[in-house]
Amino acid sequence: MSDEIYYHDHGDGVVHAHHLDGSHIEGHSHTHSHTQTKAVLNRLSRAIGHLESVKRMIEDGRDCTEVLVQLAAVRSALGSTAKVILKDHLEHCISDDQSAGEQLQALNDAIDKFM
Numbered sequence: 001m002s003d004e005i006y007y008h009d010h011g012d013g014v015v016h017a018h019h020l021d022g023s024h025i026e027g028h029s030h031t032h033s034h035t036q037t038k039a040v041l042n043r044l045s046r047a048i049g050h051l052e053s054v055k056r057m058i059e060d061g062r063d064c065t066e067v068l069v070q071l072a073a074v075r076s077a078l079g080s081t082a083k084v085i086l087k088d089h090l091e092h093c094i095s096d097d098q099s100a101g102e103q104l105q106a107l108n109d110a111i112d113k114f115m
Contacts, residue, residue, distance in 0.1 A: 036088045039079055047077040082114060 054070045089107065 036084050040084055043081040050074050
């Protein structure tokens with residue numbers, strides 16, 4: 001089994017995690033009630049659009065320094081999006097969960113992979 005993970009939505013509004021071999025990664029068992037879903041989706045849409053423009057810059061042979069600056073902006077946008085998700089998770093998932101110790105460990109693992 002690969003350590004690499006990909007995420008997708010089955011159309012049910014829930015992001016599911018899978019290993020690259022297709023096996024599903026089981027998460028915690030509570031239902032998520034996120035207050036920032038729309039804000040996160042808007043931020044991700046902007047970051048995706050920005051990344052697509054960076055791709056066009058590469059295709060057009062733009063200056064490497066310009067591309068690097070734009071990639072830094074994309075990375076920053078993703079980092080700020082991750083902060084929104086993290087805060088929402090702390091406020092609405094871990095604080096409401098009976099198994100907070102397990103959730104904190106899972107969160108620490110996710111942060112380690114993210115960083």
